[in-house]
Amino acid sequence: MSATPALKDQRLRRWERRTGGWLIALALVYLVAYAAPILAPGLPPVWRHTAATVTLSIWGLLAAEFVLRFSLAGDRWAFLKVRLFDLATLVLPPLRPLRLVTIVFMVVRRNASTLGRVRLRLGTYVAACTALLLFLSSLTILDVERRNPDATITTFGDAVWWSITTVTTVGYGDLYPTTTEGRLIAIALMVGGIALAGLVTATLASWFMDRFSELRDSEARTNSEITALTEEVRRLREELHMRGAVSAPGPKESTAQTGRDAAGAGAVSPSG
Numbered sequence: 001m002s003a004t005p006a007l008k009d010q011r012l013r014r015w016e017r018r019t020g021g022w023l024i025a026l027a028l029v030y031l032v033a034y035a036a037p038i039l040a041p042g043l044p045p046v047w048r049h050t051a052a053t054v055t056l057s058i059w060g061l062l063a064a065e066f067v068l069r070f071s072l073a074g075d076r077w078a079f080l081k082v083r084l085f086d087l088a089t090l091v092l093p094p095l096r097p098l099r100l101v102t103i104v105f106m107v108v109r110r111n112a113s114t115l116g117r118v119r120l121r122l123g124t125y126v127a128a129c130t131a132l133l134l135f136l137s138s139l140t141i142l143d144v145e146r147r148n149p150d151a152t153i154t155t156f157g158d159a160v161w162w163s164i165t166t167v168t169t170v171g172y173g174d175l176y177p178t179t180t181e182g183r184l185i186a187i188a189l190m191v192g193g194i195a196l197a198g199l200v201t202a203t204l205a206s207w208f209m210d211r212f213s214e215l216r217d218s219e220a221r222t223n224s225e226i227t228a229l230t231e232e233v234r235r236l237r238e239e240l241h242m243r244g245a246v247s248a249p250g251p252k253e254s255t256a257q258t259g260r261d262a263a264g265a266g267a268v269s270p271s272g
Contacts, residue, residue: 004074007074008072008073009073009074009075011072012069012072012074012079015068015069015072019065026058026061029054029058030054030055030058030059031136033050033052033055033058035135035139036051037051037052038139038142038156039139039156059090062090063090066083066086066087066090085188085191085195088188126196126199126200130167130196133163133189133192133193134160134164134167137159137163137166137167137185138156138160139156140185141153141159141162141163141177141182141186142154142156142158142159144177144179144181144182144185145177145179145182148178148179150178151178152174152175152176152178153175153176153177153182158175161175162175162176163189167189167190167196168193169190169193
């Protein structure tokens with residue numbers, strides 16, 4: 001009997017929870033192996049070969065993991081629709097380093113319920129995604145551009161400046177990619193920047209909505225307490241009023257009591 005889509009999705013979520021830590025560890029190793037030859041062009045050939053082997057091996061593991069998750073998904077078309085950028089980073093060689101950013105995003109999605117309650121942790125993830133996106137885009141654009149004689153991006157500082165102006169949509173135009181691979185990286189950076197901006201906006205909006213909800217709840221509790229206190233005061237006033245009415249003598253009772261007091265006084269007074 002084949003598994004239902006709901007059961008497959010449950011298996012997929014269980015698999016993603018189990019592999020989240022391993023993916024982050026692989027991503028960090030990939031980052032070091034990828035960045036070392038770019039930041040240190042004079043690295044000995046044996047180390048450059050080792051770094052290339054490590055990055056290729058980890059890319060193969062990440063590709064296999066993506067295929068496995070695709071096979072576990074209950075609705076595979078829906079799975080691909082929300083992971084098109086993941087697929088692009090696996091298929092297009094210039095975008096492969098940006099796979100690290102998608103891994104961080106994936107961890108954020110998996111912990112969405114917890115992160116919704118802990119805003120500081122979500123802010124940390126957003127900051128990490130932003131820094132990682134800028135760093136990786138700077139590395140990749142420098143790697144593909146500086147081999148071109150007409151390149152305008154030839155140093156890591158230039159690459160960082162270009163990444164910041166691109167992701168913030170400023171685009172001064174002083175630095176720009178001159179190769180096809182560089183333009184693909186620019187497109188990926190633009191898409192990633194829009195996604196990060198949307199994530200930051202959604203986080204801030206959610207935080208403000210939570211604050212407003214807390215204020216409304218506090219106001220409702222205060223109004224309820226005031227209403228209860230007002231009702232209690234009203235009952236006490238009624239009770240005091242009733243007690244005062246019972247203890248105070250009425251007009252007839254007061255006249256009769258006065259007559260009895262006068263008669264008693266006449267009975268005890270001496271005769272003339």
